[in-house]
Amino acid sequence: MDKEFVVSKILSNNVVICEKEGKLYVLTGKGIGFGKSKGDIIKNENSIEKKFVAIDDEDKEDYFKILQNTEKSIVAVAEEIIYMASQKLKEPLNSHIHVGLVDHINFAIRRVSEGIDIVNPFLVEIQTLYPIEYSIAEECIHLIEDRIGVKLPESEIGFIALHIYSARVNQSVSDSLKYTKLVKEIINFIQKDLDISINEKSLEYARLISHLRYALQRVDRGKTFENFLSPNLEKRLKKEFKVSKKVCTYIEKRLGKPVPDTEIGYIAIHIARLNDSI
Numbered sequence: 001m002d003k004e005f006v007v008s009k010i011l012s013n014n015v016v017i018c019e020k021e022g023k024l025y026v027l028t029g030k031g032i033g034f035g036k037s038k039g040d041i042i043k044n045e046n047s048i049e050k051k052f053v054a055i056d057d058e059d060k061e062d063y064f065k066i067l068q069n070t071e072k073s074i075v076a077v078a079e080e081i082i083y084m085a086s087q088k089l090k091e092p093l094n095s096h097i098h099v100g101l102v103d104h105i106n107f108a109i110r111r112v113s114e115g116i117d118i119v120n121p122f123l124v125e126i127q128t129l130y131p132i133e134y135s136i137a138e139e140c141i142h143l144i145e146d147r148i149g150v151k152l153p154e155s156e157i158g159f160i161a162l163h164i165y166s167a168r169v170n171q172s173v174s175d176s177l178k179y180t181k182l183v184k185e186i187i188n189f190i191q192k193d194l195d196i197s198i199n200e201k202s203l204e205y206a207r208l209i210s211h212l213r214y215a216l217q218r219v220d221r222g223k224t225f226e227n228f229l230s231p232n233l234e235k236r237l238k239k240e241f242k243v244s245k246k247v248c249t250y251i252e253k254r255l256g257k258p259v260p261d262t263e264i265g266y267i268a269i270h271i272a273r274l275n276d277s278i
Contacts, residue, residue: 005042007042008024015079023054024054053082079102089168109150112152120155126161182254215267220257237268244267
């Protein structure tokens with residue numbers, strides 16, 4: 001017997017909320033909601049089976065609240081975005097994005113309609129650290145304008161990219177933002193300490209902030225990696241090691257966790273490459 005999904009809410013012609021055996025599902029597909037009503041049965045045909053996305057039980061209550069307190073059109077476009085991102089990435093996203101992204105888009109649209117500027121001081125870092133997610137988020141902004149008629153500012157591309165990235169790696173958006181913010185603080189610290197101006201479009205900059213992101217995650221999770229660096233490296237890169245040690249001390253204070261000596265050497269190398277490129 002075919003599995004059957006019971007329609008509980010029609011969000012748009014393209015997005016339907018269904019229930020089956022006590023679980024909540026989002027069904028996204030062109031025209032899938034056309035002519036449907038609450039209580040209708042949708043058979044799990046092979047052609048649409050992969051379009052069913054389950055909402056985890058731990059997110060179910062919050063998602064119901066979102067459905068009750070948010071305009072259907074906003075929930076619908078957020079679900080289209082989630083489906084599109086998952087298809088482009090060819091991987092499922094953490095269920096919590098169904099709550100977090102809807103809530104964020106709803107808040108962003110409200111602020112824009114009220115004439116409130118949305119500032120994202122980490123836009124460059126987000127674009128460099130998460131280029132794939134950023135590219136998808138650019139499409140999302142156009143989809144929101146097409147569906148809702150509201151043009152969100154460029155700053156929102158970064159925030160939406162963070163939601164997509166966080167859902168990919170099963171990390172909270174606040175943690176993703178914490179690392180991104182700390183990377184920016186470190187870059188500012190390095191520029192000030194060396195009295196240099198870093199080209200944010202350079203390959204050396206991209207490599208440095210990418211290394212810093214993973215270094216922060218390793219430190220935060222108590223992970224280390226083997227040191228393959230030459231023992232004489234510190235003698236050759238005295239200035240860079242001095243700056244790197246200051247950076248690692250700063251990281252320790254911000255994260256409240258010790259930074260292994262191996263991190264000092266690798267950060268020093270990236271600082272040296274950055275300095276040589278200027």
